[in-house]
Amino acid sequence: MSRRAPVGLSRRGLLGGGAALAGAAGAFAVGRESSHAGSGPASAGDVRQASYAFRGEHQAGITTPAQDRLHFAAFDVVTDSRDDLVDLLQRWTDAAEQMTRGEPTGAGAVDGDVNLPPDDTGEALGLPASGLTITVGFGPSLFRDADGRDRFGLADRLPAALRELPHFPGDALDPARSGGDLCVQACADDPQVAVHAIRNLARLGFGAVSVRWSQLGFGRTSTTSTSQSTPRNLFGFKDGTANVKAEEAAALDEHVWVGADDDPAAGWLTGGSYLVARRITMHVETWDRQTLGDQESFVGRTKGTGAPLSGGDEQTPPDFDMPGSDDQPVIPVDSHVRVVHPDQHGGVRMLRRGYNFVDGSNALGGLDAGLFFLAYVRDPGTHFVPVQLAMSKHDAMAEYLQVTGSALFAVPPGAAPGEHLGQALFA
């Protein structure tokens, strides 16, 4: 496992005119990682000054300590040329490497020829790297389109596990928020930096890709490192307590990273992962009218500390056998924590990386709010589908949820020096 430590401290602004940049002028913030803290100490270091290496054994943005903000985009490839697609991935690799260092793309927003469009759009000038990570994935439709056509000569490399997810009870998928040939997950501790990254990759892809759908997330709902505290979702509960974390190397190999022998057709995906993206609308107004006791029994944890209803604190394993007062277990059989728990699914775990979202209002006079669920798994067939099926059938919380978007992507390993993202797929 390649752990990514902060490698840089400041965005090089590359401003014309020699202007000094306050953003690079040594402002340090301590403890912003505690932004959604419910427990645990704030970690030291300014997360906005952090910068994560783009290249490595695995792509950054998976085990990287979950940043606070997200901009996620799915793209349709609009060219038929394999060369154009490879060229796009090369341009994205170059730009991602620059932006994650805190630099503008290309020659920058103001340092080029005034008679040409700038190489960078400029809205992140003066901002630090802000812990930006850029993570790219390939959807099933990149390998074969809806008619089964081999678009780019990749069909024989389609991973067996990269198939459209089945329909689950409760799904109400909007095609305009689902699928995609490519995806880019941009996470950062400043939303303007995340938006800048997606926008510039879209700009660099003009003629090769167009944005199919795009989702902003304002608050992380997961912890991917033991250094982080547990945030809260829009039901007001701590979320992500039992996540696979960066420090669990063996669990990552078992549950997150694709192994060399997993799929003979997809050796190019070794060291990569699968990304499940689900836009989960939460009926928050209905939830808010449930009693505290009911909310806690739906979740299986207390709202205050996040402890399981069987007692202890947030980190205490739930005791699903502990009897309650009415011949039923104290953690109800239809509670969320029980239905999705690894104990119910042969021990499979996911690395979740979701974000809270609010996308304006809905037709009912409430907020269009929810959780943009992101999970990295070694095999969606074993690590996601059974869990989601159980949840949609048996989870008491599912009554307050509706899945309005869905996509699955194969996330290649990290780019080695001199290579572009996904190079092994095209080799």
Add this chain to the structure above:
Amino acid sequence: MSRRAPVGLSRRGLLGGGAALAGAAGAFAVGRESSHAGSGPASAGDVRQASYAFRGEHQAGITTPAQDRLHFAAFDVVTDSRDDLVDLLQRWTDAAEQMTRGEPTGAGAVDGDVNLPPDDTGEALGLPASGLTITVGFGPSLFRDADGRDRFGLADRLPAALRELPHFPGDALDPARSGGDLCVQACADDPQVAVHAIRNLARLGFGAVSVRWSQLGFGRTSTTSTSQSTPRNLFGFKDGTANVKAEEAAALDEHVWVGADDDPAAGWLTGGSYLVARRITMHVETWDRQTLGDQESFVGRTKGTGAPLSGGDEQTPPDFDMPGSDDQPVIPVDSHVRVVHPDQHGGVRMLRRGYNFVDGSNALGGLDAGLFFLAYVRDPGTHFVPVQLAMSKHDAMAEYLQVTGSALFAVPPGAAPGEHLGQALFA
């Protein structure tokens, strides 16, 4: 003018079970105000720990140093009862006072009766006050509906200036993003805190109001205090350089606060202001294909430092008479900075408080991105309409903009101790 200094340091979590809260555990961040810095030093103090007093001569959230994140909502009043409306404003006042102190609403999310719905939704438990301000306004339709009906006995107190804005060239207004009987502007340095505020006010208004539209903004585009640096909009340019600032008491009285003699029908609005809200879609993909030279001539400033094209630095006043190389002024006559400059409009100024937004993608394969323009003025008829008219007719930048939402509100003065927001209107 009542300047609002930070009055508190931490959110009181009110968690059951005696859990310690990392969010209140003394994590200090220095310099987050430099988040969008292009110049100027970072200010000291942790803005996420800041808390602004809710009560005062003016409502907070106008001259308060512009926080980084926004959640704005417009509401339809769905009750016919004046008493219910007054009761709503009392509940909003109480809740706003609690939340801006960093406390949950009512008894909190976990400290009430387990057999009742919680008084607070809980997603901000453990988060500091984060500089939250809540600012409430009244739309023209609160006084008279579309049929001219006096809904709540307020028609004789309708301010003369509170009339629907005229249609401007370039407006493409979506009724579902326009208007509203009431508005709430929630600004904070943590988006989860801003969202929590809007959501809980909507929840407390159940039966009296429903959300008409709602807008998140991820990055401030204005400075309302000389302590702040100038951020960038999604055209990549510094925005808000010449804004009216909190430190300019005389200018605030002249341009922002409604005077006691301004409107005989609306004495209740003395010390208040008018809020113009405009959702401005920016065609960023088209903009990005313009040359650097063209972009700068459209704006009238350099992209790097924000200096006017007539020279100097960002703060240097533009010299509109300086000749260029082609018998035209060096700052083009159709440049944005010139068209909207106070010198062209009898010296009128606005206090702008806008935010960058991205609301997913559009049908053209690009981002649904733009600027959510918010401006506080003493009189929209003199301080906004002429400037907007000039801009939509003569501004070269207008070709890259489309106004997709619009609303106008009268923002009452701050609530005095023991009073609710807008109490003078109902007296």
